[in-house]
Amino acid sequence: MSNGTQNHDQKGFVLWMTGLSGSGKTTIAMLLETELRNRGLKVERLDGDIVRQHLTRDLGFSKEDREKNIERVTFVAKLLSRNGVACICSFISPYQSIRDRVRAETTNFIEVFVDASLDAVIERDIKGLYKEALKGNIPNFTGISDPFEAPEDPDIHVRTDLQTPLESAGHILGELEDAGLIPLTVLD
């Protein structure tokens, strides 16, 4: 959060984290949010929990509702990114066509595949959701009763079953630096 004043020569972009539930998207997104703020950048982080409070409370998890959810997020990410804000989005967003549409509509879209195998996320099952989904108690659960289309050609690929969240976040930061989207040092 800022006071609404913009001082820096900052490029807007959309860092789009896609992956299975429990793959570590939000953990990595929060690490990146903190780091980018510490570097003096304007940052907004969007995820399912945040947008469902304000933007998409009416929606469920059918393919149609997922599309509408991402459509509204896309509108927000478009306005932020074209106005110089770093927009970190973490959404399962299981369909390639939908992710491609976000890319087409936003400025400097970067698709990040937050990749953990289905076995790995079932093994972890931090929220106990996979257990319930495997019992058939949660309809439209990505990876179990709904498809996950892995990115065909992601801009950044992190393996969260082999790396810690901090390692993954560090890798993504390096890529953003190399792309010239974030400064190497703290702005003042």
Added chain:
Amino acid sequence: MSNGTQNHDQKGFVLWMTGLSGSGKTTIAMLLETELRNRGLKVERLDGDIVRQHLTRDLGFSKEDREKNIERVTFVAKLLSRNGVACICSFISPYQSIRDRVRAETTNFIEVFVDASLDAVIERDIKGLYKEALKGNIPNFTGISDPFEAPEDPDIHVRTDLQTPLESAGHILGELEDAGLIPLTVLD
């Protein structure tokens, strides 16, 4: 629209135009959008037509749906204004309580009462909507079958039944300059 790069020391704000259908909100908003862009500012304009395409396609005009509509717009305006973007919003937004909520959630909220009497907008009736509403063909039509709560204490008040749109826009610009929210000259 910009290339996503932010160069200026710009204050974010939300210019919230409220008034009856046909009072001139969007005409004035478009004049202001052009002028602020010409001064080198980051600007986004939101109105019913724009957001209903991307954000609120599912909503009608009942009080409940109007609340949801403004709730989603508020989320967008909050993120833009706190990141240094001038956000020009034109919505009938007939309820004071809802406008007060937008004020509470956004940075540098300015309520602009775009004021034309009901007689004046019925007289103009550019889109022919009042004629239909008076026949009872449009439910929940503000001013006819639904209330319009005029702002109790607007930050800016323009009388579009006495002024041209350009005069009203000029008045608002002056107020924004006086408040220190926009520069007097073109930025480079």
